[in-house]
Amino acid sequence: MIAVLSRRVCGLLLTLLAVSLLIFVVMDVLPGDPAAVMLGTSAQPDTLAALRHAMGLDQPVMLRYGRWLGGMVTGDFGLSTTYGVPAADLLWQRVAVTVPLAVMAILLSVAIAVPLGVMAAARRGRAVDYLAAVFAQFSIAVPAFWVGLLLIILFATRLGWMPSGGFPGWSAGIMPALGALVLPSIALALPQAGVLTRVTRAAVLDVLDEDFVRTARAKGLSHGAVLWRHAVPNALIPVVTVLGLQFTFLIAGAVLIENIFRLPGLGQLAYQALARRDLIVMQDVVLFFAASVIVTNFLVDLSYLVLDPRLAGRAT
C-alpha cells in the first residue's frame, strides 16, 4: 500500500514538473517583453535594461525557470506587471470566486445526474429512461456559455429575478455572494450533468447484472434496498472517474462563464492577463489550472482505493 502510494505520488510530481516546464517554455517563447509592457512605448533603453535586470529577465532561461518553480513552492508567484502587486495575492482573491463556483457546479450536476441515472437504470426502457437519454444527449451538445446567455435572457432581462452578472464579494455577506453564483453554476453544471447521467445509468445497469445483486434479491430485499444499498455504491467508481476527467472541461467552461457573468474569477484573470500581456500572471494561472486538473485526477485515482478496497491489493 505504502509502495503503491509513493509510486503514485512520484508520478504526480513528475507530471506536475513536466506541465510547469511546458507552460514555462511556451510562455517564454511568446513575443512581448513584460518589462517593456510595464514601461510603455516611450521607455528609455537604459531604464528598460535596469527594469529587466530588477525583474531578473536578463538571466539565463534555466535559472529563471528554477526561480519561478522555487517561488511556486514557497508561495511567491512573482510580481504582476500590470497590477503591480504580487501575483499570489491576485490568484488567491480569484480562487475565492472560481473554487466555490466549480464546487457548486459539481454538486449541482451530481444532484441532477445521479438520481436521474439511477432511475433510468432501474426503469430501463420505460419513459423515464428515454427522457434521461434525451436530456443527456441535449445537455452534452449545449455549450455552457450559451446556457449562461439563455439564463440571463430569462431570469435577468425578462423576469428580473436575478442579477445578470457581477459579484458583490464575500464581504457583502454569504447569501448575496452565493446568489451571484447561482446562475453561473447552473450553466456550468448542465453539460456535466448530461455526461454523468449516462455514466451513472450504464454503471448501475452493469452492477445490476452482478451475482451479489441477485443474491441480495434472493434474500428478499426490496427493489429499492437492492438498488440504493447494493447497486449504487458499487456503481460509484465510473461516476467518480468521469467526474474527475470532466474537471478539465469544468475549468474551460468556467473561463467562459466568468466572462459572461462578469465574475472576478481565475478565468477572467487569465483572460485579462492575456489581453495585457501580463505573462507572469498568465503563466501562474495556467499552471494553477493544469495542476488542479492533475491533482484532481490523482485524487480520483486514490479514491478508488476507498471506494473499492479490493483494488488496493491489485493496484500497480
Next chain:
Amino acid sequence: MPRSAALSEPAAGRAADRAGHRAPASRVWLRHPPLALGALITVALAAIALLSLVWTPVSPARMQIAFRLQAPLARGLLGTDQFGRDVLSMLMAGAWNSLSIAASAVAIGTAIGTLAGVAGAARRGLIEAALMRGCDVLFAVPPILSAMMLDAFLGPGRRGAIVAIAVFMVPVFARVTGSAARQIWARDYILAARGAGKGATLITIEHVLPNIANPIIVQVAIQLGLAILTEAGLSFLGLGMPPPTPTWGRMLADAQTYLGVAPWLAIVPGCAIVVTVLGFNLLGDGLRDLLDPRAGGRRGLSLPALEPPQTPDRGAP
C-alpha cells in the same frame, strides 16, 4: 476524457442488439435511428457550409444600418444584427468556419494521436510510458487556455484555433488507439505474423491499424462535436477567426449587448451549435452501435481510461 467521449448508449441505440451485422443498407438506417439522424444532420450542415462558399441570401458582411436589429421574418428569415447584417447569411458562413476548423483540428489530432498510440503499443516499455505521460501533460491544459497561450504566439486566426484544439485531441486519440492496439497485439494472429518474420512497423500497418479503425472512426465523430464546442468558445472569447469573418461564437459574444432588445441574436447561433454537436454525437453513437456493438452495448463506457488495461479477450473485432 472529453465530455462527449463519455457517451454510453442512448435508449434507442439498443436497436444494435437486434440488428444483424449484415443487414442491407436501407435497413441499417431504419434500425439505427440515431445514426440516420446524425448522418442526416451532418450531411445537411456540410452542404450548407459548402453552399455558403458560393451563395448566401445576402453577403454576410453587408451592413445595412437602416435595417439593424430586425426581428426574424421582419427582414430575412432570421432577422438582422446590430449592423443590419443578415443573420441567416452569417450563420451559413459561420457553419463553414466552424466545420472547417473542427475538421482540420480533428484530422491533425487523429493523425498524430493515432501514430503515437500505435507506436506506443508496438514498442511498449519506456517509449510507451513516456508517450502516455506526455498525453497526461497535454490533457491537463484545457484547450481554452492553450488557445490563449497560442493566440499570443501565433496571433488570432484559423491557425491558432486549429492548433489549440488539435493539441488537445492528440492525447485523446493516443489513448483510444493505444488501448485498442494493445488488445490487438495480444492476439494469436500477431504472433503468427511475427513468426513469419514481419517487423513491428509492417504488423502495425497490415494488422493493427485495420483492426482498430472502428473505434477511431467512432471517436472522430464524437471529437468533431467537441471541437465545434471548443471553437465556439474560442471565437466567443475573440480567440478564433478575426472579424469580419462571421463565427457562431462571435455572433453570440456580440449578442450579449442586445440580450434585452434582440434575444434572437443570442438564441439562433446557439441553436446552430447545438444542432451541429448533436448531429456529430448521434453519428458517433450510431456508428459505435453499428461497428462495435459489444463496446457500445450496455457497458457503454468506452472511456479508454476506464477500460481495464489490456485484457486480450475484450472488445475489438
